[in-house]
Amino acid sequence: MRSRWCCGAAEATPASKILGMIPAISIEHLRKAYGDLVAVDDLSVEIERGEFFGLLGPNGAGKTTTINAIVGLVKPTRGRITVLGHDAVRDYRQVHQLIGIAPQETILDGQFLNVREILVYQAGYFGIPPRQARLRADELLERFGLWERRFAKEQELSGGQKRRLVLAKALIHDPEILILDEPTAGADVEMRLHLWEMLRDLHAQGKTILLTTHYLEEAERLCQRVGILHRGRLISLGTPEQLVRERGKAHLEDVFLELIRSERA
Amino acid sequence: MIGFLTLLQREVVRFLKDAINTIAPPTVSIVLFLLIFGVGLGPRLGDVHGVPYIQFMTPGLLLLAIARNAFLNPAYSLFQSRWFGNIADFLVSPLAVEQIALAILLGGVARGMFVGALVFLACWLLTGVSAAQPVWALGYAVAVAVAFAGLGCIVGLWTRGWEGVGAIDTFVLDPLVMLGGVFYSLEMVRGVPVIEPLTALNPVTYITEGFRSAVLGGAGAPVLIGLLLTLALGAIGVGVVMLLFRVGYHLKA
Numbered sequence: 001m002r003s004r005w006c007c008g009a010a011e012a013t014p015a016s017k018i019l020g021m022i023p024a025i026s027i028e029h030l031r032k033a034y035g036d037l038v039a040v041d042d043l044s045v046e047i048e049r050g051e052f053f054g055l056l057g058p059n060g061a062g063k064t065t066t067i068n069a070i071v072g073l074v075k076p077t078r079g080r081i082t083v084l085g086h087d088a089v090r091d092y093r094q095v096h097q098l099i100g101i102a103p104q105e106t107i108l109d110g111q112f113l114n115v116r117e118i119l120v121y122q123a124g125y126f127g128i129p130p131r132q133a134r135l136r137a138d139e140l141l142e143r144f145g146l147w148e149r150r151f152a153k154e155q156e157l158s159g160g161q162k163r164r165l166v167l168a169k170a171l172i173h174d175p176e177i178l179i180l181d182e183p184t185a186g187a188d189v190e191m192r193l194h195l196w197e198m199l200r201d202l203h204a205q206g207k208t209i210l211l212t213t214h215y216l217e218e219a220e221r222l223c224q225r226v227g228i229l230h231r232g233r234l235i236s237l238g239t240p241e242q243l244v245r246e247r248g249k250a251h252l253e254d255v256f257l258e259l260i261r262s263e264r265a
Numbered sequence: 266m267i268g269f270l271t272l273l274q275r276e277v278v279r280f281l282k283d284a285i286n287t288i289a290p291p292t293v294s295i296v297l298f299l300l301i302f303g304v305g306l307g308p309r310l311g312d313v314h315g316v317p318y319i320q321f322m323t324p325g326l327l328l329l330a331i332a333r334n335a336f337l338n339p340a341y342s343l344f345q346s347r348w349f350g351n352i353a354d355f356l357v358s359p360l361a362v363e364q365i366a367l368a369i370l371l372g373g374v375a376r377g378m379f380v381g382a383l384v385f386l387a388c389w390l391l392t393g394v395s396a397a398q399p400v401w402a403l404g405y406a407v408a409v410a411v412a413f414a415g416l417g418c419i420v421g422l423w424t425r426g427w428e429g430v431g432a433i434d435t436f437v438l439d440p441l442v443m444l445g446g447v448f449y450s451l452e453m454v455r456g457v458p459v460i461e462p463l464t465a466l467n468p469v470t471y472i473t474e475g476f477r478s479a480v481l482g483g484a485g486a487p488v489l490i491g492l493l494l495t496l497a498l499g500a501i502g503v504g505v506v507m508l509l510f511r512v513g514y515h516l517k518a
Contacts (some may be wrong), residue, residue: 073357073518093360093361097359109351111345112279121274122354122358125354125359
């Protein structure tokens with residue numbers, strides 16, 4: 001049996017809805033189908049401003065499709081997405097100005113640009129004048145420990161350095177909303193802890209963060225609310241504490257496994 | 266505007282930084298054509314339409330250089346960005362899709378004109394040729410570059426593999442340009458089987474003949490016909506590119 005809302009409605013409802021504020025991201029009845037394959041099926045969720053939200057799910061659950069629909073890389077089959085009140089399809093330019101996205105695959109424009117140039121060009125695409133773009137790039141290179149590698153090419157970077165560069169690139173225009181697709185995938189323990197610390201700092205600075213992950217510990221430690229996707233459908237939504245408490249489990253991982261197994265049954 | 270200029274700069278820097286693969290080969294091959302057919306065989310062919318053969322073929326070679334490079338730059342740049350995934354850098358930026366399309370297209374125009382300028386310099390040094398109607402010739406060259414850059418954008422969006430760009434270059438662009446009066450005029454092949462109908466039916470023939478007239482100072486009619494044809498093809502090409510970007514053809518899932 002599918003259970004769209006596993007926890008108390010009042011607790012699961014974001015404050016933005018109760019207080020009538022504009023949510024950071026509002027997804028209404030999103031559906032994305034590729035022929036017979038339904039990647040996302042009637043997904044509705046709101047993420048409030050300043051929230052740290054995690055979208056969880058096994059591989060192929062529709063996490064990446066959902067975030068790509070928010071930034072316009074995927075055309076929804078049905079449904080509507082708004083970002084701080086702007087329609088993601090009609091007002092895509094305003095929406096893009098508000099969002100920084102760090103994709104899962106660390107493919108950078110590094111065939112002919114070095115690390116610093118990658119950031120400077122990215123700043124330029126966001127309309128930042130050259131002098132400011134260089135200052136902003138240098139600031140982020142320092143902050144993310146990449147200053148020494150600023151003249152290196154992408155292929156000369158380690159996996160961890162690439163992840164940090166992707167994050168720096170997403171932050172180049174100081175966006176209000178940060179979307180991270182599997183930010184710590186493939187990172188070793190030390191790097192993961194370091195990235196978590198960075199994300200906590202960014203959240204403390206007021207950024208709204210939406211991350212996808214299949215590391216349940218990551219979601220438990222970082223996210224204020226999580227949504228669990230399975231086969232494109234939202235099967236659970238709430239704070240990690242709520243989900244754990246209501247299911248009588250010790251960890252989010254146990255909740256996740258139980259939900260996925262009951263969906264498959 | 267800053268975003269658009271940044272992307273245009275990226276497109277230009279891309280081919281300048283990789284000049285050994287983007288600028289040198291077409292320039293060298295065209296200079297070789299000039300040496301072999303112009304300097305080597307040209308004097309034996311005598312005058313063509315009142316000018317030495319080497320001067321006759323120079324505008325054709327210039328057109329070949331401009332068209333081919335204007336085509337190749339956006340075709341490879343767009344496909345490369347799609348292949349590696351860094352096209353998302355532009356697509357998630359506040360740039361309008363039309364601005365992205367225009368910047369990539371103008372990157373092709375820039376490469377076509379850059380290589381064209383190098384080839385013109387080589388031609389001038391070897392043949393002493395200069396443009397009799399420089400304003401018309403320059404405007405014409407830009408129109409040619411826009412038309413072929415448009416085609417390059419379409420191919421860069423359409424292809425699903427690296428071989429797609431090469432195939433269009435080899436099996437479509439090369440025959441069109443080679444059989445389009447680069448080395449001969451339509452008058453010279455009257456009565457020659459296969460070559461005459463292929464040349465006569467080829468729109469590039471009229472584009473080349475017009476450009477040749479603009480450079481060598483011939484009659485006005487071919488310039489106008491060729492230029493109008495080029496502008497029409499360019500307008501169709503740019504229109505199709507804008508449409509494909511708007512619908513997100515092979516850009517958005």
